[in-house]
Amino acid sequence: xKRKIGVYVCECGPNIAEKVDIDKVIEAISSDKDVAVIKKxxxxxxxxxxxxxxxxxxxxxxxxxxxxxxSPKDHEKTFMEVSEKxxxxxxxxxxxxxxEQCAWITEDKDEATKKAIRLIRAAIGRVxxxxxxxxxxxxxxxxxxxxxxxxxxxxxxLQLARPNRKVYLVEKAPELGGLVTNFEKNFLSMKPLSEIIxxxxxxxxxxxxxKVFTNSEVDEAVGFFGNFEIKVKRTDAEDEPxxxxxxxxxxxxxxxxxxxxxxxxxxxxxxNNVITxxxxxxxxxxxxxxxxxxxxxxxxxxxxxxxxxEKGYCSEICCMYSIKFAKYxxxxxxxxxxxxxxxxxxxxxxxxxxxxxxAKGKNVNFIRFSDAEITKSKDQLSVKYKDxxxxxxxxxxxxxxxxxxxxxxxxxxxxxxxxGIYQGDEGFFEEEHEKINPISTSTEGIYIVGCAQGxxxxxxxxxxxxxxxxxxxxxxxxxxxxxxxVKTSEISEALCIGCKTCLxxxxxxxxTFDESKKISVVNEVICxxxxxxxxxxxxxxxxxxxxxxKQLYQEIREAxx
Amino acid sequence: xxxxxxxIVAAKPxxxxxxxxxxxxxxxxxxxxxxxxxxRAPSGDSFAYVLVKDKSLLKDATPLPPTMFVQGAKAVSSVxxxxxxxxxxxAVMRPCEVxxxxxxxxxxxxxxxxxxxxSMDCPGVLPSSDFLKYPEKNIKLFNEAAKKLDDxxxxxxxxxxxxSSMVSGDLHIGTLGAKKDTFFLISNSTKGDDAANKLGIxxxxxxxxxxxxxxxxxxxxxxxxxKAHKELKAKVGGIDNLVETFSHCINCHNCMxxxxxxxxxxxxxxxxxxxxxxxxxxxxxESKGSxxxxxxxxxxxMGRMMHMSISCVSCGACEDACSMSIPVGQIxxxxxxxxxxxxxxxxxxxxxxxxxxxxxKEEELLEVEDSDD
Numbered sequence: 027x028k029r030k031i032g033v034y035v036c037e038c039g040p041n042i043a044e045k046v047d048i049d050k051v052i053e054a055i056s057s058d059k060d061v062a063v064i065k066k067x068x069x070x071x072x073x074x075x076x077x078x079x080x081x082x083x084x085x086x087x088x089x090x091x092x093x094x095x096x097s098p099k100d101h102e103k104t105f106m107e108v109s110e111k112x113x114x115x116x117x118x119x120x121x122x123x124x125x126e127q128c129a130w131i132t133e134d135k136d137e138a139t140k141k142a143i144r145l146i147r148a149a150i151g152r153v154x155x156x157x158x159x160x161x162x163x164x165x166x167x168x169x170x171x172x173x174x175x176x177x178x179x180x181x182x183x184l185q186l187a188r189p190n191r192k193v194y195l196v197e198k199a200p201e202l203g204g205l206v207t208n209f210e211k212n213f214l215s216m217k218p219l220s221e222i223i224x225x226x227x228x229x230x231x232x233x234x235x236x237k238v239f240t241n242s243e244v245d246e247a248v249g250f251f252g253n254f255e256i257k258v259k260r261t262d263a264e265d266e267p268x269x270x271x272x273x274x275x276x277x278x279x280x281x282x283x284x285x286x287x288x289x290x291x292x293x294x295x296x297x298n299n300v301i302t303x304x305x306x307x308x309x310x311x312x313x314x315x316x317x318x319x320x321x322x323x324x325x326x327x328x329x330x331x332x333x334x335x336e337k338g339y340c341s342e343i344c345c346m347y348s349i350k351f352a353k354y355x356x357x358x359x360x361x362x363x364x365x366x367x368x369x370x371x372x373x374x375x376x377x378x379x380x381x382x383x384x385a386k387g388k389n390v391n392f393i394r395f396s397d398a399e400i401t402k403s404k405d406q407l408s409v410k411y412k413d414x415x416x417x418x419x420x421x422x423x424x425x426x427x428x429x430x431x432x433x434x435x436x437x438x439x440x441x442x443x444x445x446g447i448y449q450g451d452e453g454f455f456e457e458e459h460e461k462i463n464p465i466s467t468s469t470e471g472i473y474i475v476g477c478a479q480g481x482x483x484x485x486x487x488x489x490x491x492x493x494x495x496x497x498x499x500x501x502x503x504x505x506x507x508x509x510x511x512v513k514t515s516e517i518s519e520a521l522c523i524g525c526k527t528c529l530x531x532x533x534x535x536x537x538t539f540d541e542s543k544k545i546s547v548v549n550e551v552i553c554x555x556x557x558x559x560x561x562x563x564x565x566x567x568x569x570x571x572x573x574x575x576k577q578l579y580q581e582i583r584e585a586x587x
Numbered sequence: 588x589x590x591x592x593x594x595i596v597a598a599k600p601x602x603x604x605x606x607x608x609x610x611x612x613x614x615x616x617x618x619x620x621x622x623x624x625x626x627r628a629p630s631g632d633s634f635a636y637v638l639v640k641d642k643s644l645l646k647d648a649t650p651l652p653p654t655m656f657v658q659g660a661k662a663v664s665s666v667x668x669x670x671x672x673x674x675x676x677x678a679v680m681r682p683c684e685v686x687x688x689x690x691x692x693x694x695x696x697x698x699x700x701x702x703x704x705x706s707m708d709c710p711g712v713l714p715s716s717d718f719l720k721y722p723e724k725n726i727k728l729f730n731e732a733a734k735k736l737d738d739x740x741x742x743x744x745x746x747x748x749x750x751s752s753m754v755s756g757d758l759h760i761g762t763l764g765a766k767k768d769t770f771f772l773i774s775n776s777t778k779g780d781d782a783a784n785k786l787g788i789x790x791x792x793x794x795x796x797x798x799x800x801x802x803x804x805x806x807x808x809x810x811x812x813x814k815a816h817k818e819l820k821a822k823v824g825g826i827d828n829l830v831e832t833f834s835h836c837i838n839c840h841n842c843m844x845x846x847x848x849x850x851x852x853x854x855x856x857x858x859x860x861x862x863x864x865x866x867x868x869x870x871x872x873e874s875k876g877s878x879x880x881x882x883x884x885x886x887x888x889m890g891r892m893m894h895m896s897i898s899c900v901s902c903g904a905c906e907d908a909c910s911m912s913i914p915v916g917q918i919x920x921x922x923x924x925x926x927x928x929x930x931x932x933x934x935x936x937x938x939x940x941x942x943x944x945x946x947x948k949e950e951e952l953l954e955v956e957d958s959d960d
Contacts, residue, residue: 520852520853521853522852523694523695523850523851523852524696525696526695527694527942527944527945530941530945531944531945531947544668544669562944564850564851565850565851565852565853566853566855566858566860567852575860587870587874
């Protein structure tokens with residue numbers, strides 16, 4: 027077939043016309059091989075320009091199209107759409123950037139004109155070897171993977187499960203519920219929690235649109251919004267991983283507590299009756315607050331901000347649950363004395379202050395402290411600290427409750443690696459934008475909710491779960507089509523030597539290894555066409571559509587001729 | 588090196604014979620089902636790697652032959668590229684061959700799971716062309732030189748090899764620093780421990796004298812290597828000198844074919860991508876005035892340097908195979924030392940250390956990044 031390449035130069039108003047002698051460009055290129063027509067136009071991206079192009083492509087019966095205009099970032103898509111509308115495969119088009127890379131970077135019209143000619147010739151050289159590529163459309167998958175079966179994951183799952191949308195809920199522990207199952211009551215309302223949690227778990231278990239995996243963890247998650255391929259494996263058995271596809275992922279892996287043993291001055295792990303907040307919650311829930319000797323404590327110190335300095339952030343929830351602890355204690359042991367030692371009291375919100383005011387009283391006091399050290403004092407504990415004025419004080423108590431900082435979950439880095447999302451400096455998952463996109467991540471279709479994103483109380487967590495569900499429900503509508511990347515990588519079976527270099531280099535997990543043939547294989551639906559494998563392949567077996575050797579070679583050749 | 592364990596073994600009547608005896612015993616006891624080992628060809632004038640299944644044939648083996656026609660890593664790769672196989676194999680090779688084997692395993696071209704690799708202190712090998720002139724005489728000369736650690740007649744790369752006692756396989760035969768009529772059997776892995784154990788060898792002897800001697804020897808060689816590379820760089824450095832050096836190249840690509848770590852199924856420079864039209868060549872001739880044929884000989888070497896200098900073990904197989912006497916191995920060893928140092932990598936040293944290309948670190952090669960941001 028004889029090539030008929032149409033070349034159209036955009037004046038871009040004065041942007042290009044002022045710096046490039048377009049008539050000279052046309053004169054130089056008009057007799058080049060395969061150039062059927064070359065014309066200029068005032069503004070090709072305008073409605074008139076697009077109409078002109080469409081008519082030209084049809085009228086001139088073009089086989090290939092070159093447009094010399096702006097950066098591909100601006101209007102490559104525009105002109106591809108025009109080509110398609112005119113019946114020309116959009117990949118038989120090449121855009122030469124003679125604005126940003128030419129007109130805008132020099133005052134020298136003569137030089138700019140020469141460079142424009144080279145850039146257009148490079149585009150012609152390249153487009154000559156372009157092939158038609160066909161767009162594919164696949165149905166997006168409306169199902170959702172929720173990682174983490176705590177309150178955040180439970181809520182997200184319940185919000186998302188619909189007759190036309192399956193939810194896969196993966197929990198590492200043997201049971202759903204997470205941390206909150208240890209809490210007797212909720213801060214603020216002081217309402218019993220068990221009933222609510224158990225109710226929700228019951229709802230999950232009876233919802234046929236939710237598939238629960240306990241004792242399980244996500245082993246692999248590759249793909250993109252609308253099309254993730256997931257593998258889940260059991261933690262307690264060597265079973266083959268279960269595979270399924272989803273369209274979105276909600277990460278709700280929660281948090282853990284700072285290890286108080288790292289601060290030996292608090293005596294945790296070495297002194298009796300020094301316990302963490304979580305241990306106290308469990309003790310309280312079991313129904314009996316008692317010392318090692320079985321007796322109820324007469325005096326308790328709650329030490330806030332354990333590890334705050336080390337972690338470098340405020341964990342938000344400790345002050346509030348410490349007030350809750352004071353209430354647990356005074357409700358159950360009427361004569362008990364509770365001292366809250368804090369370095370900064372953080373009780374924001376429209377109603378929290380009230381509970382603080384109520385709690386503060388003759389048996390519950392709040393002391394600003396620094397430099398605390400806990401030692402044994404006969405059968406009791408001695409808490410030595412500096413008060414607000416710097417004077418040293420010694421407080422003798424029966425029990426010390428430490429409120430350690432909230433830390434990222436142990437599995438956070440593993441999940442980050444599997445899903446390809448980022449962790450911030452503190453190790454919590456990084457949101458796309460702290461303020462305007464707080465539950466989205468840098469990967470479209472992967473959301474973070476609850477303490478996985480940072481320390482949070484239960485209501486804030488639920489709000490995030492609902493928000494993530496809302497985002498997914500509104501964007502991942504069943505029946506929505508998605509277009510996988512067309513310019514994907516290919517690995518030649520004849521050339522691949524099976525060194526597996528590409529496997530570890532692919533950022534999208536799009537390459538697998540065929541053990542029987544000993545070669546790498548690209549999953550075209552997952553591949554995003556980044557070209558990493560092409561660059562890394564030592565055998566030249568990997569190539570990428572639309573960036574073929576010949577296309578690039580001819581482009582470079584013309585540019586530097 | 589600290590984890591190495593060793594035993595002092597009596598070498599009667601010779602080191603070679605003792606090694607062979609141990610291999611025979613291992614096969615008899617089922618420690619190994621087969622052995623890959625060099626053997627003298629019936630014609631007498633060459634040595635080749637052989638996969639020995641019948642242990643009675645081991646008596647003709649030559650664990651330390653005077654030449655290296657085929658790099659041992661290629662033999663191991665041939666046997667195990669498609670998988671570990673069902674039988675346990677011992678492979679006896681020189682340290683540079685072991686290192687190439689390790690690189691191939693990392694590149695998926697060898698499977699060492701069922702393989703026990705045995706190396707030995709290496710005195711070097713004779714250039715193949717020298718050896719072939721008078722094989723019988725050269726075998727004698729080699730054995731004498733090997734005893735005296737005289738490297739003058741060895742491959743130029745052997746003369747500057749600082750890793751001739753590097754242990755990166757499972758077992759190693761150490762002759763340096765050993766008392767008369769003994770050698771050290773050194774284990775570097777649980778596989779090595781296991782094999783020694785089954786042979787009734789207790790790895791509890793002191794190997795300090797070997798380690799000290801190896802260090803002195805390798806330090807000396809390092810100095811020699813540095814000096815040689817410096818002189819070479821003055822001769823071949825820069826594009827003009829490089830083009831001049833490779834101007835004798837006849838494009839036979841032998842260097843690539845014998846290279847143990849050149850693994851591409853089809854070399855780019857043998858592919859259609861370097862077949863251009865007459866117009867293309869005319870255009871190139873036009874731009875430069877003329878163009879030499881065969882073209883791209885320097886580009887071929889530079890491409891190879893980019894591809895495999897990270898895995899190059901400086902074995903000298905390429906130089907040995909060059910019919911035009913281009914010091915290609917010495918050039919590659921120089922480039923390899925520099926590229927490997929960039930990534931703090933020693934090819935073939937450790938099977939668990941990934942090849943730098945697949946081990947991405949955010950903070951590396953900062954010196955080549957834009958200093959503006």
